[in-house]
Amino acid sequence: MYQVKFYKGDYSARQTAANEDDCKLYVEQHFNSSASQSANYAVVVTGYNASQTSKNWGRWYARAVAQEFDIPVGGDNGLLVGGYNGRGDYNLRFTKMPAILLEPFFVSNPQTAELIKTEDAQYRLASILTESIQRFLPDGGLIGFSVGHKYKTSSPNDRGAAVFGGGAEADIAEAVLLKAQQQLENIATIPQEREIKVMHGNEILWKGNIDADSDVRWDGQRGILVIG
Ligand SMILES: [Zn+2]
Incomplete structure (x- = not known):
């Protein structure tokens, strides 16, 4: 079972509270922004003191976003250790659990x-x-969520970057995290097998457990998904 708790207040206070609650993972959701409207890539920030698990988790997420939305990854194979010249490090450096800061899209990019x-x-x-959470914490546990910019004690009006065409980074970040919370808290059992899904948009057409050693590949010429 997964349980999600949102942490508010200044960034150091959020991390301290998540440590006290013994959160198993910690995620801060942001979106990127650039003066150049064409900037377009997925990247994850970790603290300078991040564990290898944080780095692996961050790279897994960045690559999955890049593949799903057909955009490149940024940073070093999707990872920016310490953030942008140190910006981002402070958001994670006090955590005692694997922790990542997500920058999946540029809200300055019109598309x-x-x-x-x-x-x-x-x-x-x-x-x-x-x-990604199921993969890196298969046995479940308490997950700490932090909405970037929003709910800071020292800067209560911060909402992050302006979204092209209207809206604010932090409000969209919060909307995404609330959806992830709902998904996580609805996972009734922890899959012990290797589960795969066939998706049509957001609809699951089929899901099932396959052998952990199976090779799964799409034969585009014959139109067959081959398991084995
Ligand atoms: Zn941000």
Whole structure:
């Protein structure tokens, strides 16, 4: 079973509270922004003191977002250790559990800004976070969520970057995390097998457990999904 708790207050206070609650993982959701409207890649920030688990988890998430939305990964194979010249490090450095800061899209990019305002894209992004948590914490536990910018004691009006065409980074970040919370808390049992799904948009057409050693590949020429 997964349980999600949202942490508010200044960033150091959020991390301290998550440590006291013995959270098993910690996620802070942001979106990127650039003066260049064409900037477009998925990246995850970790603290300078991050564990290898945090780095692996961050890279897994960035690659999954890049594949799902057909955009490149940024940073070093999707990872920016310490953030942008140290910006981002403070958001995670006090955590005692694996912790990542998500920057999946640029809200300054007109195409991705339009996309991420849709419920569908928010759901898909939340699903990637949910799946990453299942992968890196298969036995469940308490997960700490932090909405970037919003609810800071020292800067209560901060909402992060402006979203192209209207809206604020922090409000979309919160919408995505709330969807991930709902997904995580609805996972009744922890899959012990290797589960795979066939999806049509957000609809699961089929899911089932396959042998952990099976090779799964799509034969595009014959139109067959081959398991074995
Ligand atoms: Zn931000």
